[in-house]
Amino acid sequence: MSETLTATTVIDPIDRDVALEAATPIVIVGHVDHGKSTLIGRLLYDTDNLEDGKVAQIIESSKKRGLAIEWSFLLDSLQIERDQGVTVDSTRLPFRLGDRQFVIVDAPGHRQFLRNMITGAADADAAVLVVDANEGAQEQTRRHAMLLRLIGIRHIIVLLNKVDLLDFDEQRVAAVRRSVTDLLGQLGLEPALFVPASARDGDNIASRSDRSPWYTGPILTEALAAVPGADSRAGLPLRLPVQDVYRFDDKRYVAGRIERGEIRVGDSLTIGAQGSVARVASIERWQAPQRDFALAGESVAITLEPDVIPDRGDLLFPPSSKPLKTARIRARLFWLRQEPLRVGESFRLRLATAEHQVTVASIDSVVRLDDLTEQAASEVPPEGFAEITLAAAEAIQFDPFTPGTADGRGVLVDRNQRIVGGAPLLGPAEVSGEHNAIHPSGGAVDAAQRRRVKGHGARVVWLTGLSGAGKSTIARHAEQLLFSQGVDVSVLDGDTLRMGLCSDLGFSEADRHENVRRAAEVARILAETGQVVVVALISPLAADRALARRIIGDSFDEVFVDTSLSVCEGRDSKGLYAAAREGKIANFTGVSAPYEAPEKPELRIAADAGSAETHARELTEFVLGKIGRG
């Protein structure tokens, strides 16, 4: 181990300032075997961007396998990739062209590796879409083009590869070009350029090919040199998402990265959804020249006057430029999970530093990858693309997705903290209440007439609480008490529903959601006949209960049967808790699935103590008050 390695062979001296330029990230995408890795290897070699060690490695690896120089081996620096002959994960390579720095992001073509591709592609300024001129666009060509649209990459160079297989025939190349143009046009994408090339032979990559004399446009290196740099975000209205709040030495610092705009000491800023206003008292830096302003892209720490305490996730913005605020959001979606997405599933929506609980309220359309048309569908397939509506328990502040900014970059995270989808947020969804708005069989008798005949108003009281909380018992007692007072009353009980109407449903989040939806629809129909309906259903998720409230409308009351988990588990009248603890029942509320207690129920029954009769009387009094019989 004592040999000294030789460093430094001097090639052309590089201008010193070059390395101070930010590198432009370029993602290379395309169908498997259309030649991405070969293109990159060839490009790096022809432009003299390979370290000596790497070239030697490629040659040696190729020799060991008895092959001619295999350009793609350069990228496949992992043993497992070479063994499979595919690139398993995106990789990044610094690359210099004249006075400009680039980072080439190589994304794999295998479709099950979409999540690796998005990892590489999401920050790119431009894309090279490699299309085998002989095969034309294939499924992954469409998939990748779709993804370029969804992540907002607008500068696209199409490299028509392997044109040697078309004998460099101008007419045949023009035909492929037309079909790819049509395909991209369907997505609203307009390629900046088409370059006919052969990556393996180096035609029109870094030097102009004499085999395509008819082509006079830029070759690939010229096209890359002409990629516009990222737009400055400093001129836009300020958005500073709070990343954290520190207290050091009796001073409070609000930390975050300026996503767009600029801040100056003295600026007034609105703080998040609560909307209080504070002034920027100082911009704090360590070991840096003091300046009284900071621009988009900087990670800053500021102090506020008055010394208010924002939360992580709060947006700071100028009072004159508010973001949108809504609880129902329309979003695009690229779905990364290997199982389909269904309506009713709940996620955490991460948006810059904020996190919100959301439920998929509807799947509005799904992209069919055969022809890129948008179709109605009940689920989003694995690695599919869609438009969906997200419903949140509270209003979310956001800016619609805009390519070239960080606005509206929603990411969905499941209960296991796994990132399962990207959701560029488009805007507020149409006002909800679609269930209310549509009355296909509008009754011949109206609500007022029913009220006169029955002597009371209609109502839906929705009892939520843990399993064993006493919901059904209280509901049945209240039913008797109300009936004895002449009230037309019925009970929809969770167990009963599951034996009949909902016998096809399990206990997954999607199925629970559907269970709640059906119960709410039935309750609405009964209430429209003038009845009082008592629903007894665990309905653990706030978003699902919010859905029920939307379906039923003004006559809906949420009643929280508040029995603690320990009391419920102590009762365990059905033996379910014991079974859940032993792992015999999955997704059991309170044990292996969450229960989100109502924050502001119309009535809370404290049911840890006292008899079911007492609680039923409390409920009965409440209902009588609501239906005009109190």
Place this chain on the structure above:
Amino acid sequence: MDHLDQLEAQSVFILREAYRKLKPLAMLWSLGKDSNVMVWLARKAFLGRVPFPVMHVDTEKKFPEMYQFRDEYTKKWNLDLLLGYCPPVEEMDPTLPPAARSAARKTAGLANMIETHKLQGVIAGIRRDEQGTRAKERVFSPRGASHKWDIRNQPPEFWDQYATPHEEGMHIRVHPLLAWREIDIWRYIEREGIPLVDLYFAKNGKRYRSLGDKDITNPIESNASTLAEVIAELETTRTSERAGRAMDHESEDAFERLRVAGYL
């Protein structure tokens, strides 16, 4: 903002995410140039402080200059230093080539520290441009209870949203320097005036470009004895940074095997 400003801002963002989301958290301080830059960036992020411990996983085979440097700057920078030691080479996988087997001691030492301190986050100064397998890394790279790196099953990472731990016993390796290149590190050291072990500067026609254990690290031929000369040399070099690290070159997959097992 110039290129270094952008890299700095992104690293500060990453360090603040780690500090917010991962507890307990510690930073690996190998005493090399990259990890000194990393400590410096933490002080940028937290206004002069490093609000979590720094760890030196000591192979006891470092150069004496490195130990001196550690003791001096632990005091000067007011660092909360945790020391960990590595098991003897005889306990390491005998099927590894000799240098890689020696380097594997550090993996074992690190694993011990992570378990002892029940760490949820470990900040490490690896860069994509150092080595092919490191180019595949995530900024937040989850490790299971066995500390293994599951290359085939890495989580998606985009739009600055990072993985968080979701299972008992797992931890996250945080890589704030992943996007930096070797020359960026040197330019930043020059701009900020960050102190370094002087083994990086040439004496008698040789200097170290990368520092590891003294028995498996080789100097390169160089006359670069100042920061400016090192930078000028890097601008024109065509050999890779880790050319002097023996374990990278023993067999085609030795380094990958080390990394899958939990090496940095």
